[in-house]
Amino acid sequence: xxxxxxxxxxxxxxxxxxxxxxxxxxxxxxxxxxxxxxxxxxxxxxxxxxxxxxxxxxxxxxxxxxxxxxxxxxxxxxxxxxxxxxxxxxxxxxxxxxxxxxxxxxxxxxxxxxxxxxxxxxxxxxxxxxxxxxxxxxxxxxxxxxxxxxxxxxxxxxxxxxxxxxxxxxxxxxxxxxxxxxxxxxxxxxxxxxxxxxxxxxxxxxxxxxxxxxxxxxxxxxxxxxxxxxxxxxxxxxxxxxxxxxxxxxxxxxxxxxxxxxxxxxxxxxxxxxxxxxxxxxxxx
Amino acid sequence: xxxxxxxxxxxxxxxxxxxxxxxxxxxxxxxxxxxxxxxxxxxxxxxxxxxxxxxxxxxxxxxxxxxxxxxxxxxxxxxxxxxxxxxxxxxxxxxxxxxxxxxxxxxxxxxxxxxxxxxxxxxxxxxxxxxxxxxxxxxxxxxxxxxxxxxxxxxxxxxxxxxxxxxxxxxxxxxxxxxxxxxxxxxxxxxxxxxxxxxxxxxxxxxxxxxxxxxxxx
Numbered sequence: 001x002x003x004x005x006x007x008x009x010x011x012x013x014x015x016x017x018x019x020x021x022x023x024x025x026x027x028x029x030x031x032x033x034x035x036x037x038x039x040x041x042x043x044x045x046x047x048x049x050x051x052x053x054x055x056x057x058x059x060x061x062x063x064x065x066x067x068x069x070x071x072x073x074x075x076x077x078x079x080x081x082x083x084x085x086x087x088x089x090x091x092x093x094x095x096x097x098x099x100x101x102x103x104x105x106x107x108x109x110x111x112x113x114x115x116x117x118x119x120x121x122x123x124x125x126x127x128x129x130x131x132x133x134x135x136x137x138x139x140x141x142x143x144x145x146x147x148x149x150x151x152x153x154x155x156x157x158x159x160x161x162x163x164x165x166x167x168x169x170x171x172x173x174x175x176x177x178x179x180x181x182x183x184x185x186x187x188x189x190x191x192x193x194x195x196x197x198x199x200x201x202x203x204x205x206x207x208x209x210x211x212x213x214x215x216x217x218x219x220x221x222x223x224x225x226x227x228x229x230x231x232x233x234x235x236x237x238x239x240x241x242x243x244x245x246x247x248x249x250x251x252x253x254x255x256x257x258x259x260x261x262x263x264x265x266x267x268x269x270x271x272x273x274x275x276x277x278x279x280x281x282x283x284x285x
Numbered sequence: 286x287x288x289x290x291x292x293x294x295x296x297x298x299x300x301x302x303x304x305x306x307x308x309x310x311x312x313x314x315x316x317x318x319x320x321x322x323x324x325x326x327x328x329x330x331x332x333x334x335x336x337x338x339x340x341x342x343x344x345x346x347x348x349x350x351x352x353x354x355x356x357x358x359x360x361x362x363x364x365x366x367x368x369x370x371x372x373x374x375x376x377x378x379x380x381x382x383x384x385x386x387x388x389x390x391x392x393x394x395x396x397x398x399x400x401x402x403x404x405x406x407x408x409x410x411x412x413x414x415x416x417x418x419x420x421x422x423x424x425x426x427x428x429x430x431x432x433x434x435x436x437x438x439x440x441x442x443x444x445x446x447x448x449x450x451x452x453x454x455x456x457x458x459x460x461x462x463x464x465x466x467x468x469x470x471x472x473x474x475x476x477x478x479x480x481x482x483x484x485x486x487x488x489x490x491x492x493x494x495x496x497x498x499x500x501x502x503x
Contacts, residue, residue, distance in 0.1 A: 005396065005404070005422065006332055017332050024335040038366045111485050112478050113443035115450075115457050123460050123470035201349070208351030212450035219357055226361060235362040243350055243358070250349035284348065285387045285440040 039236065049234035053241065058225060065221030066245065072135050072217065073204045076142035080203065081196075083147025088154035094176070102151075109148040115209055117141035122213045134215040138207065146203045153199060153276060157192030158184050161273045187273045194261035195276040201253045202284055205246070218242050292472045299462055304480050306455040310376055310445045315438055317381035322388020329393045340389060347386035352447055355379045360451045376448035376455075384441045391437060395430030396422075428499045435492040439485055456480060 009017055039045060052058045090102025109117065118141030125132040161184050169179040211219035222242040226235035293300060328340035347355075359375045370378065399422050407421040446457030454462075456477055463473045 005330055005418070007408075009332065021333045021335045024333055024339070028335065028339050038368070042366050044366070111443075111482055111489065113446040113457065113481060115446040116474060116477055116481070119457075119460050120471075120474050123464065123474065126464075127470045205349070205351040208353035209447065209450075211353050211357065212447070219351070219353055223357065223361065233365060235365050239354065239358045239362045243354055246351060246354060247346060247349045251345070254349060285384065285437055285444070 043232070044234075044236045046232065049232050049237050052225065052228065052231050052234070053237070061221055061225065062218075062241070062245075065216065065218040068135070068215065069204075069207050069210075069217040072138050072142070072210060072215070073200075073207045075135075076139045076146065076207070077200050077203055079139065079143040080147040080150055083143055084150030084154055087148065087151040088158070091151065091155050092158060092180075106148045106151050109144045110152070112145075114141055114145045114206060115212065117144050118209055118213060134210070134213050137213055138210045138215050141209070142203055142206055146199060146206070149202075150196065150199055153192050153195045154188075156276050157188035157195075157273075160191050160276060161187050190264055191273045192276045194257045194264060197253060197257040197260060198284060201250050201257070204253065205250060208246075218245060288469070289472055289475075292468055293476050296459075296463065296466070296468065296473075299459060300476065300480070302454060303456040303459045304484075306373075306453065307442075307445050307457075308484070310373070310380065310448060310453070310455055311442045313377045314380035314384060314441060314445070317377060318384035318388050318441065319434075321381060321385035323392055325385060325389035326392025326396070329389060330396050340393075344386045344389055347383060348390075350383075352379065352383045352444055353450065355383050356447055356451045372448075372452045376445075376451060376453045379451075380441060380444060380448075383444070384437065387437045387440075388434065391430055391433045395426045395433075398429040399425045432492055432496040432499065435488060435495070439488050439492070442484060442488070443481070 007013075043049070087102045087106050090098045091106060093099050093102070118138055121132070121137035121140035122134065125137075158180075165183055165187065166179050169183040174182070207217055208219050210217045211223070214220060219242060222238045223235075226238035227233065325340045325343055328336040329344075331337060356376065356379045359370065359379050360372065363370065363375075403421055403425065404417050407417045412421070445455055448455050449457030449461070459477055460470055460473055463470060
């Protein structure tokens, strides 16, 4: 590993680093041991707090929660991709009449907190007495927000294709539509695929906001399971299980994004396009 | 239009309390996550493998966990460990723990943008470690870090609304109160949106101008 911060250590440096390494390991293990001790001290490892996960009914409850999470995420993902495509096209348009409103919409929905967008879908129909499924309130929010972020990813992907590509296409007499469809999109798609997948991880994570409007997704199920007095209010085990499910799901998708990114940078079919950066913490939060 | 204004003036104290709590939540969590995140970022670029591992594990776990789950764990599960924290500090801790992972990533990639040749050249002309770090590395790294850090902070400001689901009276909790008062929610939500736009727009404009100004000189 080469870093601007430090030289390769000499003998004394290596000794010092080894010492700090040992101390750090001890500190980390100590921290973990303290957490485990707290768990043990308050009886979180007792069998009665875990045994309900052996019941078929509880497992079905968890699976149903997972299904509700995935259903909302799936529908919202499709709608957000459509929304993103439409508004990215709008922002790339030459006509101000299309570009200005698209820009406003994308900028606006990225600035509003996602939960407030979900509340628009939840409280407003409630007030007028229209019955709307909580799932659709969640999906509306997720679509508007993630669709706007995806629009920016699409636009960045198209803009990342080297200018010479579209110039050459125009020079041989293609129309704007043809340039976009035949030249820019195929190259941009490869560049943005990893970023799109990683945005879908964000969308999947954000379905957890459904908990706040009591949509019966995983977190809501977790609270039900954790709130059972007969099993000693096993909130800790229940949320640990839910966390494990989320980390596995999102982790697998993140690995897919990372793998696509590596594949893309390792086998450059086209040198005319830079991948849309994946490790963009500012987008994933 | 009068109805629109009436909703704000009639419920002014609720809006004021809500947004002032949002700002407080934001400020505490901003300080907390910047400190914790920078520390974790330093771990990730340190020469000690154990610290690098710890930083990477923290980021990978937290980044793949929904913030709402972090909140739920702190509010429902942690009291079962005989650790009792009030709702507001819980919200600050949840936001800090979650946002720190993203701050850490920004710090790490910011440091990595500085080419090793910079430090080598600085050492070659006889600068000490303090000079290399203070006059060559950090000024360049900070330029790469500040705009994305501001984006992370803006995202965190929006994330404070999640505390509404966990008994903190902040801007996101206003609609629930308004339901009881029977106010028109559409207007209420528009006012909340305006409130957030007022808070966020200056930050976004500052962030973009920094990005533009500092991008040129690389």
